[in-house]
Amino acid sequence: MSQAVSKSQSISGASAWRADDFKNMSDFTLQLPAEAVRELEVASQTEAFQNAELRSLNAAEFKLDALRATMASIQDTLKTGRGFVVVDGIPEDKYSLPVLEKFYWLIGSCLGTPVCQSAAGDVLGYVQDETKPGEKPAARSYKARGALNMHTDAGDMMGLMCIRQAKAGGESVICSVHSIYNDILEKAPHVLPTLQRGFHYHRRGEQKEGLPIITPYFIPALGDFEGTVLSHYVRTTIELAGRDGQALTELEREALDTFDSFAGSDENVLEFKLSPGQIFFANNYTTLHARSEFEDDDDASKKRLLLRLWLDAIPEWNVPREYLVYENDKGRGGIDPKAGGQRAPDQYIFTLAPDRKAPARTA
Structure with a gap:
């Protein structure tokens, strides 16, 4: 996956990008071919599309040859190229939200298998602020409006489709894992072994x-695997594991702060804002993503809404099982649903002391 590297060499190639490699959003945006859009529109007129529940909608039942070819090229970009892409061209103003959800599901299904995003069973995540007046923001921040620092999700790939923008803010922010690795290798190599070993995670x-409730194994933040570097990184759940389990050492905290510092540096951070109908896809092992805080419109029908997918790649990517936080059946990514399951409750909201660099809240 992506550029090969030895432990003593920096990573070169498309995956080790810097922010100034891109002049504007068009440099990483792919326009869906007209034939692929037409295939989706034809599919939407069939009984199989109209009558199917979202989870049972099967891309194999529709003629989507142009879409499949496009998504195969995109998966190659995600796996062996720069690691992210924005897809444009869905005429979102022509269709209802349920139809757009199904379009997005079919597009994502051409990349991989959607996996569950919480113990409550949501496979298509509604990324929107559901905080009620006087309540604390949710522990799972895709249900709140606050800023998120750099993190990865669970699954080989993640996708976000914009339905409505926020009144203000809500920009997407990303950086390259391989550029972080190069910076640490050059400027702080003493913390690299700690990041390569990784950390325990709170479930x-x-x-x-x-x-x-805490992983008995370490999950690498910058792991060496088959000649390349892969990452799983969510600072909050690392800190929660240190709070409720074995406390983090000073070296571990230094390693985490160093990682965050390079992940948030101006040289590495690329910021953009999705427009309605656009979809952002990223490789979860080589691209970190974040979000700026946003302000919603008072009109509920105009509040920010993005749709999220977590995807396990088809064909299957060879990824070590220790990158899977939840040890799901059959090695699935994501979070398997369970009877009576719920999203992480308020007791797992975590904020670092003011003198520490704030971590990513859990997405």
């Missing part, structure tokens, strides 16, 4: 029955 009660 916040969303793990399946019989599993410990």
Whole structure:
């Protein structure tokens, strides 16, 4: 996956990009071919499309040859290229939200298998602020409006489709894992072994029955695998594991702060704002993503809404099982649903002390 590297060499190639490699959003935006859009529109007129529940909608039942070819090229960009892409061309103003959800599902299904995003069972995530007046923001921040620092999701790939923009803010922010690796290799190599070994993660009660709430194994932040570097990184759940389990050492905290510093540097951070109908896809092992805080419109029908997918790649990517936080059945990514399951409760909201660099809240 992406450019090969030895432990003593920096990573070159498309995956080790810097922010100034892109003049504007068009440099990483792909326009869906007209034939692919037409295929979706034809599919939407069939009974199989109209009558299917979202989870049972099967891309194999529709003639989507142009779409499949486009998404195969995109997966190659995600896996062996720069690691992210914005897809444009869905005429979102022509269709209802349920139809757009199904279009997005079919597009994502041409990349991989959608996996569950919480123990409550949501496979298509509504990224929107659901905080009620006087309540704390949710522990799972895709249900709140606050800023998110750099993190990865669970699954080989993640996707976000914009339905409505915020009144203000809500920009997407990304950076390259391989550029972070290069910076640390050059400027702070003493913390690299700690990041390569990784950290324990808190599962916040969303793990399946019989599993410990904290991973008994380390999950690499910059792991060497088959000649390249892969990452899983969410600072909040690392900190929660340190709070409720074995406390983090000073070296571990230095390693985390160093990682965050390079992940947030101006040289590495690329910021953009999705327009309605646009879809952002990223490789979860080589691209970190974040979000700026946003302000919603008072009109509920105009509030910010993005649709999220977590995808396990088809064909399957060869990724070590220790990158999977939740030890799901059959090695699935994401978070397997369970009877009576719920998203992480408020007790797992975590904020670092003011003198520490604030971590990513959990998405």
